[in-house]
Amino acid sequence: MSDRIFGAFGVFLALGYAYAALQIEESFLSDAVGPKAFPLIIATIFGLSSAVIFLRPDAEPHWPAFGRLAELAAAVVVMVLYAELLPVAGFVIATAFAAAYLSWRLGSAPIGAALTGVGTSVGIYVVFHLALGLSLARGPLGF
Amino acid sequence: MELLSSLGDGFAVALTWQNLGLALLGCFLGTIMGALPGLGPSNGVAILIPLAFSLGLGATPALILLTSVYYGAMYGGRISSILLNIPGDEPAMMTCLDGYPMAQKGMAGEALAISGIASFVGSFLATWGLILLAPQLVKIALLFGPAEYFALFALAFMTLGGVSSTNQAKSAFAAALGLGLAMIGVDTQTGVPRFTFGEVHLYDGLDFLVAIVGLFALSEVFIFLEERHGAADAAGRKLTVGRLTPPAAMVKECTPTMLRSSFLGFLAGVLPGAGASLGSFISYSMEKRLVDRKGTFGKGDPRGVAAPEAGNNAAAGGALVPMLALGVPGSGTTAVLLAVLLSLNITPGPLLFANNPDVVWGLIAALFIANFMLLAMNIPMVGIFTRVLMIPPRILMPVVAMVSFVGIYGISGSSFDLLVMIGFGIMGWGLRKFDVPLVPIILGTLLGNAMENNLRRAITIDNGNWFTLIDSPLSIALWAIAILGFLLPVFVGRMVKMRMRQRGDAEGSVID
Amino acid sequence: MAFKAIRTALAVVGFGLVGTMAAAQENPECIAPANPGGGWDFTCRQVGKSLQDLGMIDKTMQVVNLAGGGGGVAYAEVVNKRNDSNDLIVAASSATATRLAQGAYPGNTMDQVRWVASVGADYGMIAVAANSPINTLPELLDMIKNDPASVSVAGGSAVGGWDHLKVLIAANAYGIDDVRTVKYVAFDGGGEAVTQLLAGSVQAFTGDISEAKGFVDSGDIKVIAVLAPERLEGEFNKFPTAKEQGVDALGANWRGFYAPKGMSDDAYNMWVEKIGKLYASPEWKETMAANGMAPLDLQGAAFEAFVAESVAQIQSISKEIGIIK
Numbered sequence: 001m002s003d004r005i006f007g008a009f010g011v012f013l014a015l016g017y018a019y020a021a022l023q024i025e026e027s028f029l030s031d032a033v034g035p036k037a038f039p040l041i042i043a044t045i046f047g048l049s050s051a052v053i054f055l056r057p058d059a060e061p062h063w064p065a066f067g068r069l070a071e072l073a074a075a076v077v078v079m080v081l082y083a084e085l086l087p088v089a090g091f092v093i094a095t096a097f098a099a100a101y102l103s104w105r106l107g108s109a110p111i112g113a114a115l116t117g118v119g120t121s122v123g124i125y126v127v128f129h130l131a132l133g134l135s136l137a138r139g140p141l142g143f
Numbered sequence: 144m145e146l147l148s149s150l151g152d153g154f155a156v157a158l159t160w161q162n163l164g165l166a167l168l169g170c171f172l173g174t175i176m177g178a179l180p181g182l183g184p185s186n187g188v189a190i191l192i193p194l195a196f197s198l199g200l201g202a203t204p205a206l207i208l209l210t211s212v213y214y215g216a217m218y219g220g221r222i223s224s225i226l227l228n229i230p231g232d233e234p235a236m237m238t239c240l241d242g243y244p245m246a247q248k249g250m251a252g253e254a255l256a257i258s259g260i261a262s263f264v265g266s267f268l269a270t271w272g273l274i275l276l277a278p279q280l281v282k283i284a285l286l287f288g289p290a291e292y293f294a295l296f297a298l299a300f301m302t303l304g305g306v307s308s309t310n311q312a313k314s315a316f317a318a319a320l321g322l323g324l325a326m327i328g329v330d331t332q333t334g335v336p337r338f339t340f341g342e343v344h345l346y347d348g349l350d351f352l353v354a355i356v357g358l359f360a361l362s363e364v365f366i367f368l369e370e371r372h373g374a375a376d377a378a379g380r381k382l383t384v385g386r387l388t389p390p391a392a393m394v395k396e397c398t399p400t401m402l403r404s405s406f407l408g409f410l411a412g413v414l415p416g417a418g419a420s421l422g423s424f425i426s427y428s429m430e431k432r433l434v435d436r437k438g439t440f441g442k443g444d445p446r447g448v449a450a451p452e453a454g455n456n457a458a459a460g461g462a463l464v465p466m467l468a469l470g471v472p473g474s475g476t477t478a479v480l481l482a483v484l485l486s487l488n489i490t491p492g493p494l495l496f497a498n499n500p501d502v503v504w505g506l507i508a509a510l511f512i513a514n515f516m517l518l519a520m521n522i523p524m525v526g527i528f529t530r531v532l533m534i535p536p537r538i539l540m541p542v543v544a545m546v547s548f549v550g551i552y553g554i555s556g557s558s559f560d561l562l563v564m565i566g567f568g569i570m571g572w573g574l575r576k577f578d579v580p581l582v583p584i585i586l587g588t589l590l591g592n593a594m595e596n597n598l599r600r601a602i603t604i605d606n607g608n609w610f611t612l613i614d615s616p617l618s619i620a621l622w623a624i625a626i627l628g629f630l631l632p633v634f635v636g637r638m639v640k641m642r643m644r645q646r647g648d649a650e651g652s653v654i655d
Numbered sequence: 656m657a658f659k660a661i662r663t664a665l666a667v668v669g670f671g672l673v674g675t676m677a678a679a680q681e682n683p684e685c686i687a688p689a690n691p692g693g694g695w696d697f698t699c700r701q702v703g704k705s706l707q708d709l710g711m712i713d714k715t716m717q718v719v720n721l722a723g724g725g726g727g728v729a730y731a732e733v734v735n736k737r738n739d740s741n742d743l744i745v746a747a748s749s750a751t752a753t754r755l756a757q758g759a760y761p762g763n764t765m766d767q768v769r770w771v772a773s774v775g776a777d778y779g780m781i782a783v784a785a786n787s788p789i790n791t792l793p794e795l796l797d798m799i800k801n802d803p804a805s806v807s808v809a810g811g812s813a814v815g816g817w818d819h820l821k822v823l824i825a826a827n828a829y830g831i832d833d834v835r836t837v838k839y840v841a842f843d844g845g846g847e848a849v850t851q852l853l854a855g856s857v858q859a860f861t862g863d864i865s866e867a868k869g870f871v872d873s874g875d876i877k878v879i880a881v882l883a884p885e886r887l888e889g890e891f892n893k894f895p896t897a898k899e900q901g902v903d904a905l906g907a908n909w910r911g912f913y914a915p916k917g918m919s920d921d922a923y924n925m926w927v928e929k930i931g932k933l934y935a936s937p938e939w940k941e942t943m944a945a946n947g948m949a950p951l952d953l954q955g956a957a958f959e960a961f962v963a964e965s966v967a968q969i970q971s972i973s974k975e976i977g978i979i980k
Contacts, residue, residue, distance in 0.1 A: 003577065017323055021326075024330075024337050031333065031603040031814075031840075032602045033599040038595040038598065045318075046316065052315075061578065068368075071369070072368055079361075079544075079565045098548075102368075103538060105368060106371055106536055106537035106540055107537045116537070116538050120541055123542075124542075124545055124546060124549050132190050134549075135717055136549065288855075329759075330813075331814070331843075334816070341761070343761055346727065346759070347724060347725060469846065470849075470869045471846035490868050490872065492868070492870055492872065493870065493873035553720075555720060556719055557721065557722060557723055559723065559728075596841070596842075596843070600840050600842070603840055604838075604856060606838075
């Protein structure tokens with residue numbers, strides 16, 4: 001059943017993609033093929049393969065229980081917050097919190113998680129910023 | 144014998160304590176950067192250029208340092224592929240297919256060792272190829288016009304089926320998805336934005352590094368989060384890493400594979416625009432078709448590790464041919480190296496070998512030295528690398544996630560890229576559930592633009608005539624191989640099935 | 656195009672190395688609007704490193720990569736968020752001006768920042784394969800005029816990009832009315848375009864003089880026109896300009912810096928003076944000569960006027976060919 005839904009979704013996605021391709025505004029200056037042709041070819045392959053998945057589904061995959069999905073959603077939220085807050089809070093602080101959270105959710109005790117977070121953050125800072133010279137987000141404290 | 148004396152001169156240039164030290168440093172840093180997801184060879188070399196300049200290095204020492212980083216990163220990429228199922232850089236993606244299953248079978252040590260040897264063989268042969276054949280090989284590169292490149296890319300996609308999944312439709316789905324994502328951004332042929340929805344961050348298109356790190360590394364983190372059944376489980380998991388040196392039988396079994404893959408990978412490297420990823424991909428799919436009689440590829444076959452590693456390292460050497468002899472970078476890394484050459488007032492091109500023999504031969508000698516160093520470094524260090532597997536996931540996975548974020552953010556400085564990466568992570572997790580292979584997605588995002596552009600260039604040049612695609616013997620040959628590669632598995636699969644039915648072979652379960 | 660940018664920018668490295676002035680910028684920062692390894696990145700990274708090595712700045716020049724939108728993301732960041740920073744400069748080039756002119760940075764215009772100074776230019780040229788029957792620019796343009804389909808021109812930038820515009824400027828100056836008929840094929844960088852010229856896939860090449868130096872030296876390609884006001888110096892002296900062949904076309908790919916609009920006048924003048932002095936040093940002249948780069952000695956107001964003029968020129972030709980409305 002999952003594959004059927006997946007295949008149907010793929011067909012719709014292909015249609016949407018083809019529609020978006022047709023919306024591409026052509027400039028006056030176009031080559032012989034134009035910017036739409038190749039995306040339309042891709043949309044065709046995409047749609048056909050989705051249709052085949054729909055018609056010949058594989059065995060049902062193992063889906064996690066609702067609790068696990070909530071766990072994943074929470075992790076995604078933390079990561080998005082991390083991405084958004086990184087330039088504000090600075091690299092070391094943001095990374096320590098994000099790493100500690102992940103470590104905690106993966107089964108560390110709270111103290112172990114905090115240590116993992118700080119260790120990861122400082123370790124990465126040393127290797128990437130101090131040794132390799134990449135510019136990482138600088139927070140209010142200068143790191 | 145003029146060749147040997149030139150090479151001797153090269154070694155005289157390269158074999159100073161300073162240069163050896165630089166080569167060692169470069170190999171070490173390169174291996175680390177290759178292994179870290181997000182930092183690949185091209186960024187690794189770019190990051191170290193300031194170091195080379197601030198040390199005040201001359202042309203040859205600077206090149207020795209940077210090419211050591213380049214070769215080191217090509218070696219290093221395999222480590223995280225094998226141990227974590229996360230390719231350290233894009234050419235190492237094929238190594239995941241058999242490397243990670245080997246590690247799961249308790250053969251991580253063997254996998255690392257055999258891939259190290261394969262890497263060595265690939266780059267060693269490629270360096271000889273560079274010495275002996277560079278001028279002739281340039282002519283091959285000139286045979287490839289836009290139509291031929293398009294045929295080559297079509298070949299890669301048509302032979303994709305069955306390489307990375309048992310379900311052909313899902314392979315095709317993944318390839319189309321990758322190609323579709325590659326279309327995002329400003330169209331280089333006409334300058335109109337496509338699929339950007341007015342978002343300025345998307346004008347440059349999606350960076351395939353963002354895609355690869357999200358799809359592989361973050362989705363791995365999600366899988367661990369999903370499957371956590373308490374700390375007891377992680378502790379109870381008995382880990383074996385296997386032998387730290389490969390058995391002689393395994394080396395023997397892999398030798399023909401390494402030789403064939405080195406040759407193919409080298410050729411792919413010589414073509415500007417094909418590059419190391421295509422080299423490892425073609426090597427793997429060719430080997431699978433040639434020697435995979437029992438269907439062990441993809442389930443931890445040592446040859447499936449040796450083939451892509453020999454292929455991508457050979458391609459790395461091959462990519463130096465067009466860079467030196469034509470001044471055309473065949474990959475992102477060689478583009479950076481080329482810029483370095485130019486900044487040192489060395490003009491690559493047809494006259495480079497005549498005008499700057501000391502630089503060329505010094506560089507070639509350095510390649511040999513770096514290669515031996517990497518072999519000497521990588522084989523004994525297999526034991527250290529495998530320790531990574533001893534780290535419990537509750538510590539390892541946060542580190543993987545954060546390194547992925549930093550690798551992307553440190554390079555682009557963009558929160559937007561991080562959000563895209565998280566999106567790819569979620570997508571990767573979902574697609575893994577549906578058993579959709581991830582490799583074709585990456586191949587699609589990597590090659591999509593080049594494929595489309597060459598199609599459009601070919602047809603524009605011939606004023607809208609689509610038959611120009613099959614207008615040269617070379618493109619016809621490439622199309623023939625592509626069609627053969629596409630149809631062969633279908634027929635062979637059917638024949639195998641029939642034979643099994645005749646024999647009444649109950650245990651041979653053929654996967655459709 | 657990206658590769659060409661790297662090359663020019665690396666030449667800029669020399670300029671960082673010869674700096675001699677001492678001035679204290681508090682937290683000097685250079686934004687490279689691209690990933691590491693690109694041309695803008697090299698400009699920032701090397702200048703920063705050298706400035707510190709020479710003791711001209713006390714703190715390390717922080718190089719921040721802010722990729723996206725062909726420089727548009729960085730431009731928006733400077734305008735919206737960093738408008739009053741005194742310590743900030745941003746790497747720029749003709750590509751920046753082209754995108755500004757074509758409105759490719761949505762909502763941003765060139766007068767939202769202060770233009771600091773240039774560090775050199777790379778003149779455009781048009782070349783054909785050595786065995787081509789074409790020997791002069793008018794011959795090539797005649798062929799295009801008579802049968803546009805017969806000549807494919809290859810270049811390293813996208814359609815509407817600088818390499819493309821150069822050939823259109825020449826065609827326009829020669830009296831080809833509908834320049835849209837000129838068949839331009841975009842490749843990934845000048846090197847790839849030259850290779851296809853050698854392979855015989857295309858008939859002509861448009862790019863910068865420095866891109867094709869190796870092939871000119873080896874005699875594989877012949878330069879039929881340089882788009883400079885007068886003949887270049889040194890070994891490039893032997894190539895005729897378009898102007899002397901009766902085609903009044905100019906095309907220079909410059910490289911320089913801009914700074915936030917709200918920067919104090921003192922800070923602005925300091926940056927201007929610094930880069931001006933570096934430009935004047937003999938070492939920098941040497942680097943430019945070796946790379947086929949031509950002088951473009953513009954600072955402060957003069958540079959600002961120059962950028963404005965080139966934006967206006969690109970705008971008018973882009974309108975003419977229909978890239979923008």
